[in-house]
Amino acid sequence: MMAKEKKTPEQLSIDPAAQEMLIRAEQIGVGTAFTRAENMAPCNIGGAGMCCKLCGMGPCRLTKEGQTGVCGATIDTIQARNFIRAIAAGSAAHSDHGRDMAFTLKAVANGEAEGYYIRDVAKLRTVAAHYDIPIEGRAPEEIANDLADLYLAQFGQQRGEVAPLKRAPAKRQKLWRDTKVVPRGIDREVVEALHRTHIGDDQDPEHILQHAVRTALADGWGGSMIATDVADILFGTPAPLLGQANLGVLKQDMVNVIVHGHEPTLSEMIVAASQTPEIIEYAKAAGAKGVNLAGICCTANEILMRQGVPAAGNFLQQELAILTGAVEAMVVDVQCIMQALVGLATNFHTKIITTSPKVKIKGATHIEFDEHKALTIAKQILREAIDNYKNRGDIQIPDVREDLVPGFSHEYINYMLGGSYRASFRPLNDAIISGRIRGVAAIVGCNNPRSQHDYLHTHVTSELLKQDVLVVQTGCGAIASAKLGLLLGEAGLDKVGPGLREICETVGIPPVLHMGSCVDNTRILTVLTQMVEEGGLGDDIDQVPAVGLAPEWMSEKALAIGTYCVASGAYVMFGGSSPISGMPDKVEDSDIVLRYISEGWEELYGGKLEFIDDPDEMIARTLAHIDKKRAELGLPEYDPQRFGRSGDARMRELEALPLAERQAALYGTPGK
Ligand code: NFS
Numbered sequence: 001m002m003a004k005e006k007k008t009p010e011q012l013s014i015d016p017a018a019q020e021m022l023i024r025a026e027q028i029g030v031g032t033a034f035t036r037a038e039n040m041a042p043c044n045i046g047g048a049g050m051c052c053k054l055c056g057m058g059p060c061r062l063t064k065e066g067q068t069g070v071c072g073a074t075i076d077t078i079q080a081r082n083f084i085r086a087i088a089a090g091s092a093a094h095s096d097h098g099r100d101m102a103f104t105l106k107a108v109a110n111g112e113a114e115g116y117y118i119r120d121v122a123k124l125r126t127v128a129a130h131y132d133i134p135i136e137g138r139a140p141e142e143i144a145n146d147l148a149d150l151y152l153a154q155f156g157q158q159r160g161e162v163a164p165l166k167r168a169p170a171k172r173q174k175l176w177r178d179t180k181v182v183p184r185g186i187d188r189e190v191v192e193a194l195h196r197t198h199i200g201d202d203q204d205p206e207h208i209l210q211h212a213v214r215t216a217l218a219d220g221w222g223g224s225m226i227a228t229d230v231a232d233i234l235f236g237t238p239a240p241l242l243g244q245a246n247l248g249v250l251k252q253d254m255v256n257v258i259v260h261g262h263e264p265t266l267s268e269m270i271v272a273a274s275q276t277p278e279i280i281e282y283a284k285a286a287g288a289k290g291v292n293l294a295g296i297c298c299t300a301n302e303i304l305m306r307q308g309v310p311a312a313g314n315f316l317q318q319e320l321a322i323l324t325g326a327v328e329a330m331v332v333d334v335q336c337i338m339q340a341l342v343g344l345a346t347n348f349h350t351k352i353i354t355t356s357p358k359v360k361i362k363g364a365t366h367i368e369f370d371e372h373k374a375l376t377i378a379k380q381i382l383r384e385a386i387d388n389y390k391n392r393g394d395i396q397i398p399d400v401r402e403d404l405v406p407g408f409s410h411e412y413i414n415y416m417l418g419g420s421y422r423a424s425f426r427p428l429n430d431a432i433i434s435g436r437i438r439g440v441a442a443i444v445g446c447n448n449p450r451s452q453h454d455y456l457h458t459h460v461t462s463e464l465l466k467q468d469v470l471v472v473q474t475g476c477g478a479i480a481s482a483k484l485g486l487l488l489g490e491a492g493l494d495k496v497g498p499g500l501r502e503i504c505e506t507v508g509i510p511p512v513l514h515m516g517s518c519v520d521n522t523r524i525l526t527v528l529t530q531m532v533e534e535g536g537l538g539d540d541i542d543q544v545p546a547v548g549l550a551p552e553w554m555s556e557k558a559l560a561i562g563t564y565c566v567a568s569g570a571y572v573m574f575g576g577s578s579p580i581s582g583m584p585d586k587v588e589d590s591d592i593v594l595r596y597i598s599e600g601w602e603e604l605y606g607g608k609l610e611f612i613d614d615p616d617e618m619i620a621r622t623l624a625h626i627d628k629k630r631a632e633l634g635l636p637e638y639d640p641q642r643f644g645r646s647g648d649a650r651m652r653e654l655e656a657l658p659l660a661e662r663q664a665a666l667y668g669t670p671g672k
Contacts, residue, residue, distance in 0.1 A: 004038070006038065007034075007038060009022040009023055011452060012034045012449075012452065012453060013034070013316070013452060013453035013454060013455075014452060014453065014454050014455045014458065015246070015317075015400075015453060015454050015483055016398065016400050017246045017247040017248060017313070017317075017320070017398035017400035017401075017483075018247075018313075018316070018317060018320055018453055018454075020396075020398040020400070021247065021317075021320035021323045021324065021396075021398065022034060022320070024323050024396055025319075025320075025323055028323075028347060030323075030344060030347055031340075032319045032320070032323075032340075032344075033316060033319060033338060033340065033449045034316070034449050034453070036340070036449075037449035037450060042450070042577075044583075045061045045063060047577060047579070047581070048578075048580070048581045048582050048583055048590070049078070049079040049082045049083065049578075049579050049580035049581065049582065049593070050062050050063060050075060050078065050079070050582060050583065050587070050590060051078075051082075052069050052073060052078040052081070052082075054081065054197060054198070054199055055071070055199040057069075057070040057071065057199075058070060060073070060078075062074075062075045062078060062587065062590075063583065063586060063587065064586070064587065065586070065587055065588060067587070071199060071200065073203065074589070075582065075587055075589055075590045075592075076205040076589055076590075076592040076593050077203050077204075077205050077208070079205070079580040079582065079590070079592075079593040079594075080205035080206075080208040080209050080212075080580075080593050081197040081208060082579065082580060083209070083212060083559070083579065083580050083593065083597075084193050084196070084197060084208050084209065084211060084212040084215065085193065085194070085197055086556040086559045086560075086579065087193070087212045087215050087216050087556070087559050087560045087563055088189075088190045088193035088194060088215050089556040090216075090219070090555065090556035090557035090558065090559050090560030090561070091186075091189070091190055091215050091216060091218060091219035091223065091560045092190045093334070093335055093556070093557050094219050094223050094224045094227065094518070094519050094557055094560065095155070095186045095187075095190070095218065095219055095222060095223020095224065095226075095227075096223070096358075097223070097227050097262055097263055097334065097335075097519060098151075098186075098222070098223035098224060098225075098226035098227035098230070098519070099152070099155050099186075099223070099226075100263060100265065101226065101227050101230035101231060101234075101263070101265070102148050102151040102152045102155075102226055102230055103148075103152070103371070104116065104230070104234065104265050104371045105144055105147065105148040105151070105230045105233065105234060106144075106145065106148035106149070106152065107371050107372060108141075108144065108234060109141045109142075109144035109145035109148055110141075110145065111141070112372055113371050113372060113374065114372060114373050114374055114375050114376065115269055115272060115374050115375035115378075116234060116269075116371070116374065117234075118140045118141070118144055118233060118234065119233070119234060119235055119236040120232055120233050120234075120235075120236050120237050121140045122237075123229070123232045123233050123237050123411070124140055124143055124144055124147065124233045125143065127147060127229050127233065128143045128146065128147050130163075130164075130166065130167060131147070131150055131163055133146045133147055133150065134146075144233070147233075148230075150163060151163075151226045151229075151230070154185065154186055154222060154223075154226065155185065155186045155187045155223075156185060156187055156188075157184060157185030157186075157188070158184065158185055158188060159184055159185075160184060161182050161183070161184065162182075162183045162184070162185065162186060162218060162221065162222040164221050164222060164225040164226065164229075165182065165183070165217070165221045165222070167221070167225070167526065167529065168221060168525070168529060168541075168568065169529050169532045169533065169539065169540050169541060171539050171540040172540050172541060172568065172569060175540075175605065176217065176567070179210070179213075179604055179605075180210070181210060181211075181213045181214040181217060181567065182214070182217070183214050183215070183217050183218035183221070183222055185218075186218045186219075186222045186223050188218075189211070189214050189215040189217075189218040190215060190218070192211060192215075193211055193212070193215045196208060196211060205592065205593055205596065206596065206600070209593070209596060209597065209600075209601075212563060213563060213564075213566075213567045213601075213605075215560075216560045216561075216563035216564040216567060217564050217567055217568075219560045219561075219564055220521070220522060220525060220560075220561065220564030220565070220567075220568065221522075221525070221564065221568075224518075224519040224520075224521065224522045224561075225522040225525075227519040227522075228516070228519055228520050228522050228523060231264050231302065231519075232409065234265075234268075235264055235268050235302075235306050236306050237409045237411050237412070238305040238306050238406070238407040238408070238409040238412065238516065239407050239409065239412045240405050240406070240407040240408065240412065240509075241308045241405070241406070241407050242308060242403060242404075242405060243304045243308045243309075243310055243311070243403070243404050243405070243406050243482075244310040244311075244401050244402065244403055244404065245304075245310060245311040245312075245313070245401065245402055245404055245479055245482040245483050246311075246312070246313060246398070246400050246401045246402055246483045247312055247313055247317065247320060247321060247324060247397065247398045247400060247401075248397060248398055248399050248400040248401030249292075249294050249310035249311070249312055249401050250292065250294060250312060250321070250324055250326050250327065250397045251289075251292040251326075251397075252326065252395065252397060253288060253289045254283070254288050254289050254290050254291060254292035255283050255286070255288045255290070255291045255292065255328045255382075255385055255386050255388075255389045256292050256294065256326050256327045256328055257270065257274070257291060257292070257293050257294075257327075257328060257329050257330075257331060257381075257382065257385045258293075258294050258295065258296055258312055258321055258327050258329070258330045258331065259293065259294075259295050259296075259299045259300070259303065259331050259332075259333075260295065260296035260297055260299055260300075260318055260330055260331065260332045260333075260336075260337060261297060261298070261299045261332045261333035261334050261335055261336065261337055261356075262297065262298045262299055262302075262333060262334050262335045262336070262517065262518075262519070263299070263302075263333045263334060263356075264299065264302035264303065264306075265369070265371055265374065266331070266333055266355055266369045266374065266377070266378065267295065267299045267302060267303050267331075267333075268302075268303065268306075268307075269374040269375055269377075269378040270293065270331065270378045270381065270382065271293060271303055271307050271309055272375065272378070273375060273378035273379045273381075273382055274290075274291040274293050274382060276379070278379070279291060279379060279382050279383075279386075282382075282383060282386050283386050283389075286386045286387070286389045286390065287389065287390070288386070288389050291382060291385070291386065293309050293310075294309065294310050294311065294312035294321075295309055295310070295311050295312060296311070296312050296313055296314070296315075296317060296318050296321060296330075297314065297315055297318070297335075297336045297476065298335075298336070298475060298476075298517035298518050298519070299333065299517075300312065300313075300314075300479065301406075301474065301475065301478065301479070301514075301516055301517040301518075301520070302516070302517050304406050304514075305406050305407050305409075305514070305516050305517075305520075306407075310401075311479050311482065313479065313483075314447050314454075314475075314476035314479035314480060315336055315446050315447040315476045315554075316447040316449060316453045318330075318336075318337070318338055318341060319338065319340060319341065319344050322341065322344050322345055322348060322350050323344070323348075323396075324395060324396055324397045324398070325348050325349075325350075325392065325393055325394055325395040325396060326392070326395040326396075326397050327348075327350045328349070328350065328351065328385040328386070328388040328389050328392070329350065329351045329352075329353055329381065329384060329385035329388060330345070330350060330351070330352050330353070331353045331355060331381055331385075332352065332353070332354055332355065332356075332359070332361075332364075333355050333356045333359065333369070334356045334358060334359050335555075335557070336446075336555065337359065337361070339361055341361070341364075342361050342362070342363040342364050343363070346363075348393065349388055349391035349392055349393060350388075351365055351384060351385065351388055352364040352365065353365045353366070353367055353381055353384065354366045354367075355367055355368060355369040355377075355381070356368075356369060357369075365384070367380060367381055367384070400483075402482060402483050402484070402485050402488075403485075403488060404482040404485075404487035404488060404510075404514065405487060405488060405489055405510055405514075406478070406482070406487065406514035406516075407514065408472070408509075408513035408514055408515050409515065409516070409523060410515075410523045410526045410527045410530065413425075413428070413513065413527060414530065416507055416508075416509060417507060424534065425527075425530045425531050425533075425534040426534055427507070428531065428534075429531055429534045429535070429536045429537055430536070431499075431503050432537060432545060432635070433536050433537070433635055434499075434636070435468075435499060435630075435635065435636050435637075435638050435639060435642065435643075436468070436499035436500065436502055436503050436643055437468060437469070437470045437499060437500055437503055438467060438468040438469050438497075438499070438500075438545070438623075438626055438627075438630070438638045439469050439470075439545035439546055439547070439622075439626030439627075439629070439630070440469065440470050440471075440472065440544070440545070440546040440547075441460075441464050441469045441470070441471050441472075441546070441547050441548075441549060441622055441626075442471075442472050442473070442474075442521070442524045442546070442547070442548045442549065442565075442570075443457060443460060443461050443464075443471055443472075443473050443477050443481075443549045443550075443551065444473060444474045444475050444477050444478075444518070444521060444524075444548065444549070444550055444558075444561065445475055445476065445477055445518070445550030445551070445552060445553045445555075445558045445561070445574075446475065446476050446477075446550070446552055446553050446554045446555050446558055447476050447480070447552050447554070448552045448553065448554040448576055450554075450576055450577075451551075451552055451575065451576060453552075454480040454483065454484070454552075455615075456551035456552050456575045456576075456615050457476075457477045457480035457481060457551050457552055458480055458481060458484045458486070459551075459615050460549060460551050460575075460615050460618055460619055460622075461473070461477075461480075461481050461486060461512060462484075462486065462495060463616075463619045464619060464622060464623075465486070465495055465496040465497065465500065465511050465512070466495070466496065466497050467497055467619075467623055467640075468496070468497035468498070468499045468500040468638070468640060468643075469497075469500070469622070469623075469626065470500060470503070470511065470513070471486075471511065471512045471513070472512070472513045472515050472524060472527070473487075473512055473513070473514055473515065474514070474515050474516050474517060474518055474520050474521050474523075474524070475517060475518040475521075476552070477550075477551070477552070478512075478514045478515075478516075480552075481512050481514075482514065486510070486511070486512045487510050487512050487514050488510055489504075489508065489509070489510050493505065493511065495511070496511040497640055497643075497644075498640055498643040498644025499640060499642075499643035499644070501644065502643055502644070518557060518558075518561065521561050521565070524548075524565075525541075525564075525565075525568055528541045528544055528546060528568070528569075528570075529541065531544055532544065537633060538633055540569055540606070541568050541569035541570065541606075541607075542569030542570070542605070542606025542607055543569075543606075543629060543632065543633060544569075544629065545625075545626040545627075545629035545630050545633070545635075546570060546571075546626070546629075547570065547571050547572070547573065547621075547622045547625050547626060548562070548565045548570045548571070548572040548573070549572070549573050549574075549575075549618060549622065550562060550572070550573075550574045550575065551574075551575035551576075551615060551618065552575055552576065553574045553575065553576065554576075558574070559579070562574060562609055563609065565607065566597070566601055566605060566607035566608060566609045567601075567605050567607065568605075568607065569605060569606045569607045570607045571607055571608055571610075571621075571625045572607065572608070572609050572610070573609075573610050573611070573612050573618050573621060573622070574609070574610070574611045574612070575611075575612065575613060575615065575618060576611070576613055577611060577613060578594060578611030580593050580594055580597075581594060581611065582594060594611075597609045598610050626638075
């Protein structure tokens with residue numbers, strides 16, 4: 001057999017900074033997720049969802065027609081069980097993050113959380129009002145205490161409906177009640193998903209998948225929404241600011257500290273601590289100019305959105321950051337943290353510091369975070385990093401970085417379209433109705449070394465922009481676009497269609513709106529709900545010309561997000577392979593579940609979930625879906641010829657023309 005040809009750095013990533021670090025890894029002789037993925041062929045049976053390892057009689061691999069597991073489980077049951085377990089894990093991760101945020105809010109409300117305070121009282125009042133918590137004449141702390149209690153109760157609630165669900169369009173809520181997928185309590189649905197998939201329990205795939213929807217809804221309209229709300233209340237609702245992204249944000253003459261993971265509680269405090277005179281002095285005494293903070297993954301998004309702290313990169317760049325040799329400490333909390341970091345760091349001076357009581361990695365330094373003394377702990381972590389500055393060896397920081405404008409919370413989108421006095425989604429709806437904006441695509445999710453790093457995200461994003469599709473992004477997808485310069489204001493506009501360009505110029509926004517971390521996908525649910533409530537685009541989310549895409553997905557959280565978006569009415573496409581693809585050429589019924597989450601769910605919820613590995617097919621289906629929804633709403637057919645006759649760029653073109661031609665272009669030729 002011929003040896004597999006090794007991929008070049010250019011084939012592994014489209015990002016020049018990543019390519020440079022992959023070359024350095026090769027020179028040093030260390031592996032990364034990129035090389036490990038090359039050396040580890042995925043299991044085609046498990047990868048297709050055709051392996052059951054839920055009990056000790058197996059694992060059972062069902063690769064032949066008519067085969068069942070030892071217990072008699074059929075292929076569709078096994079696939080449904082594998083799928084719901086992934087959704088339960090993803091929902092648990094997001095929602096447990098939400099729970100910790102609610103605990104922090106409770107501690108802040110009771111004056112027990114050192115260094116934190118309620119930064120966004122307006123948001124606190126708005127959120128509290130959703131749940132009829134009295135706000136008039138009450139101190140923010142009193143309101144926050146009630147809200148924290150209400151939010152904490154959602155996790156252990158046994159009956160009824162999780163509270164944030166009432167923020168969905170009325171018609172959607174009714175649909176969920178009719179189809180019996182309303183989550184009763186967040187923890188309850190996750191536990192029940194595990195119970196139902198224990199050996200000998202729920203064995204009807206459709207019934208299992210109905211609960212998968214309920215579990216995912218407990219995340220999207222429950223735990224994740226709580227996480228976003230509380231983060232905004234405590235750290236401020238994002239509004240646009242200037243940021244930077246890519247490994248070039250690391251500094252040669254400063255102590256570089258990377259915060260990586262997902263929860264903003266500690267990272268926000270590290271931001272605050274890094275600016276205290278005491279820490280700056282300590283860094284100077286160590287011979288550095290100060291402390292330079294940067295983020296990776298969704299922690300990056302949290303502090304980029306609110307503080308403008310630069311993002312060193314997305315998921316696949318965590319190891320590459322260490323390879324620069326310029327990182328004194330990588331401080332991690334929860335989720336998406338590669339175990340390989342610790343081994344890799346032994347080749348450099350970098351300290352890997354775990355901080356969550358839930359996450360330890362053998363060989364890492366553990367400094368446990370406690371929100372009651374957060375500032376003290378943040379300073380202790382920074383001192384550790386500063387003490388490590390003297391141990392730096394040979395460094396190589398890629399000179400690659402890009403500016404971006406993040407910070408598009410749904411509150412800001414509402415405000416930007418109408419200002420303080422007439423904040424409204426009307427202009428956005430009108431732009432869609434007129435066809436200037438053809439539709440909206442949410443392009444979100446992870447990186448996956450099974451495909452070229454950042455390529456799928458940025459290819460799909462760039463192509464949809466040319467087709468006048470407004471793009472909103474979160475997670476690692478947003479960082480991919482940021483690095484490519486798609487999250488800039490005017491500078492990115494030569495890459496977008498004529499109608500969208502007019503809107504971006506008029507409102508003064510980039511064509512891609514960075515809406516935050518992955519838990520902040522709930523902001524997209526809110527935007528869709530507000531668009532529906534504004535009127536003109538139907539009376540439920542499934543009627544809006546919008547699509548959700550996760551081109552480079554890899555995490556179980558992504559599956560939970562995809563599922564709650566489908567249940568909310570969205571058409572969602574994942575790139576790469578499906579975890580339940582089956583092998584229909586070998587085992588006839590092994591794609592029943594795959595078809596059910598598409599056609600079956602569409603019948604029930606108006607949204608569907610598909611796995612499409614060809615990005616151009618994703619783009620084609622996105623546009624076809626948007627156009628179909630436009631037609632169903634009776635909106636004019638998309639026609640780019642109608643637009644682009646205005647806007648800044650057009651004015652510059654016209655200025656260059658001789659007077660007569662300019663007048664003809666502006667006012668038409670007499671007699672025509
Ligand atoms: Ni989302 Fe964020 Fe990135 Fe994927 Fe991981 S960081 S929560 S899971 S890899 S987008």
